[in-house]
Amino acid sequence: MxxxxxxGFRTIRRLSIVIALSLIAIEAAFLGNVRLTSANPAITxxxxxxxxxxxxxxxxxxxxxxxxxxxxxxEIGAFVLAFGAPYYQSGVGYETVLPGTLSTYMTLYDIQxxxxxxxxGYYSCAPAGAFASIxxxxxxxxxxxxxxxxxxxxxxxxxxxxxxxxxPSYGSKVAAYAGFDAEPGFNSYSSSASWLQNYSSSYTRRVxxxxxxxxxxxxxxxxxxxxxxxxxxAGACQNGWNQDNVSYIAWGNPAAWPFPEIYTNSTAGTTPLxxxxxxxxxxxxxxxxxxxxxxxxxGILTQQGACIDNxxxxxxxxxxxxxxxxxxxxxxxxxxxxxxxxxxxQTPNWLSDISWKQ
Amino acid sequence: xxxxxxxxxxxxxxxxVGVLLVSSGSAGPRPTHVDGDIxxxxxxAGKATDAGERSxxxxxxxxxxxxxxxxxxxxxxxxxxxxxxxxxxxxxxATAAAAADHPLPHLPWLPAGDGFIVEGSVPLVxxxxxxxxxxxxxxxxxxxxxVYAGALAADPSQGxxxxxxxxxxxxxxxxxxxxxxxxxxxxxRVTGATASVLTVVATDGTSYQFDVDAMSLR
Numbered sequence: 001m002x003x004x005x006x007x008g009f010r011t012i013r014r015l016s017i018v019i020a021l022s023l024i025a026i027e028a029a030f031l032g033n034v035r036l037t038s039a040n041p042a043i044t045x046x047x048x049x050x051x052x053x054x055x056x057x058x059x060x061x062x063x064x065x066x067x068x069x070x071x072x073x074x075e076i077g078a079f080v081l082a083f084g085a086p087y088y089q090s091g092v093g094y095e096t097v098l099p100g101t102l103s104t105y106m107t108l109y110d111i112q113x114x115x116x117x118x119x120x121g122y123y124s125c126a127p128a129g130a131f132a133s134i135x136x137x138x139x140x141x142x143x144x145x146x147x148x149x150x151x152x153x154x155x156x157x158x159x160x161x162x163x164x165x166x167x168p169s170y171g172s173k174v175a176a177y178a179g180f181d182a183e184p185g186f187n188s189y190s191s192s193a194s195w196l197q198n199y200s201s202s203y204t205r206r207v208x209x210x211x212x213x214x215x216x217x218x219x220x221x222x223x224x225x226x227x228x229x230x231x232x233x234a235g236a237c238q239n240g241w242n243q244d245n246v247s248y249i250a251w252g253n254p255a256a257w258p259f260p261e262i263y264t265n266s267t268a269g270t271t272p273l274x275x276x277x278x279x280x281x282x283x284x285x286x287x288x289x290x291x292x293x294x295x296x297x298x299g300i301l302t303q304q305g306a307c308i309d310n311x312x313x314x315x316x317x318x319x320x321x322x323x324x325x326x327x328x329x330x331x332x333x334x335x336x337x338x339x340x341x342x343x344x345x346q347t348p349n350w351l352s353d354i355s356w357k358q
Numbered sequence: 359x360x361x362x363x364x365x366x367x368x369x370x371x372x373x374x375v376g377v378l379l380v381s382s383g384s385a386g387p388r389p390t391h392v393d394g395d396i397x398x399x400x401x402x403a404g405k406a407t408d409a410g411e412r413s414x415x416x417x418x419x420x421x422x423x424x425x426x427x428x429x430x431x432x433x434x435x436x437x438x439x440x441x442x443x444x445x446x447x448x449x450x451x452a453t454a455a456a457a458a459d460h461p462l463p464h465l466p467w468l469p470a471g472d473g474f475i476v477e478g479s480v481p482l483v484x485x486x487x488x489x490x491x492x493x494x495x496x497x498x499x500x501x502x503x504x505v506y507a508g509a510l511a512a513d514p515s516q517g518x519x520x521x522x523x524x525x526x527x528x529x530x531x532x533x534x535x536x537x538x539x540x541x542x543x544x545x546x547r548v549t550g551a552t553a554s555v556l557t558v559v560a561t562d563g564t565s566y567q568f569d570v571d572a573m574s575l576r
Contacts, residue, residue, distance in 0.1 A: 060452065113455045120448040124441065131391045131429070161428075163451070168443040171432025175391065175425060185488075185511050206421055254417045292408045293415060296398045318486060349394045 046080035046354040060117040067121025078350040085141040123170040137179025141186040150198035178207035184241040200255035208259040209250040214238040232289035251295040262328035263321040281335035294344040302328035305355025471551025509545035517546040
């Protein structure tokens with residue numbers, strides 16, 4: 001219907017369209033920025049618990065200072081404290097051999113005390129809104145990877161969390177989790193799964209798999225669409241493991257969440273992908289294809305700091321495993337969101353770099 | 359009235375943008391550290407068709423929802439932080455721990471020649487080597503010369519010795535070198551020493567002598 005005011009309405013209509021299109025453009029730009037920045041969360045500093053300079057990192061006060069330093073620097077996210085491989089000594093109990101040491105061990109009680117000191121240090125120095133997820137980690141390395149160790153590790157981490165939330169609670173700013181640096185190259189799947197099953201038999205705290213997927217399928221095709229050819233059949237990995245085994249340790253166990261090592265560098269001049277990023281994308285996709293649901297990657301661990309600390313030493317990083325945190329994150333994020341048409345697209349929340357001295 | 363529709367779209371769009379901008383600011387409750395996990399699990403559980411997988415996801419969802427409540431409860435209890443009480447809590451722990459805490463001792467050391475054999479697969483960070491045991495001797499400057507015996511991780515039949523000077527600066531100080539057995543007889547283990555010449559035995563029983571200072575394997 002044409003009215004006297006129809007010209008005015010046309011003007012309003014045109015103006016409305018311009019405004020709407022402008023708003024859409026602004027919103028698109030806004031969301032675009034969010035996506036770019038959210039692809040690289042804040043970086044935290046994790047730590048091999050062994051040495052600080054030439055002094056063993058042994059006193060609880062060291063851990064209070066370490067937690068406070070991270071909080072004071074405004075670090076928010078996950079902090080892996082890597083206490084080394086399981087050990088047991090008659091008359092002493094369950095322990096770990098501290099990483100990088102000849103033969104220095106720490107009892108689970110000593111580990112608990114030190115984790116609690118880290119929690120207090122972070123809590124006491126944290127600005128408003130800060131939060132630390134403290135991942136108290138052992139590994140599947142060595143001959144003392146036993147069911148008893150897994151059970152006791154679970155109790156120890158629960159003790160830390162119970163202490164954190166006991167009055168006066170630090171629970172507004174810190175929480176405790178377990179970590180399990182499970183690597184196919186370190187040990188058999190059966191021993192590793194047994195440790196985890198005993199951990200989770202009466203767990204209260206989640207356990208993050210801060211390990212690797214050594215030898216698991218890493219092939220992909222970059223021609224046309226990015227595809228890996230992953231199927232619902234588990235591919236073989238190193239040392240008798242397969243993709244299903246790795247996925248159980250990282251996700252299939254009720255307590256488990258993946259926080260994979262993405263150490264390997266991408267091939268220069270090709271794509272922002274790397275062997276470890278592809279391995280974990282494929283394991284995530286394997287679970288989707290085989291079980292109908294993908295893993296949710298909790299975080300990404302890199303070791304640039306450790307590589308810098310250990311240049312020229314027995315423990316120096318293998319060549320090609322020196323990703324910066326940003327590179328490691330970008331590699332896995334790209335793999336998850338672009339390979340196989342983004343079948344397992346997701347954005348991990350945490351990014352941490354581990355070192356010996358920081 | 360049709361002419362008002364684009365205007366209405368614009369108004370709704372403006373409102374949406376406003377909501378986006380406000381939600382990106384400080385308005386509303388601060389998210390917890392597990393909100394992202396909860397959202398992802400809720401989506402995944404809603405899509406899961408396999409009963410076992412759905413049960414797994416529900417278990418995980420229950421875990422993170424409990425953690426969310428822990429953080430929120432912590433905030434409720436922390437509306438007026440009492441730093442003195444927080445400090446007293448860690449001080450009480452220090453007192454309780456003092457009796458049980460102890461200096462970090464060592465694994466059993468077996469005297470062997472100029473040094474000691476340490477049994478156990480002490481892990482090197484490098485995954486290239488699987489260590490079975492090691493031998494070390496004290497050296498000036500509070501350092502230790504260590505010999506790790508084992509095999510290449512990628513080839514367990516290839517015996518290897520890794521020598522380093524430790525203790526001077528961080529976890530491992532300085533690498534001295536790596537020596538491979540001339541033939542593949544399996545992983546090596548240090549079984550004894552005369553002065554600083556080690557007896558190392560491969561998995562199949564083949565025995566070698568390794569002179570630590572000369573770095574020679576015979």
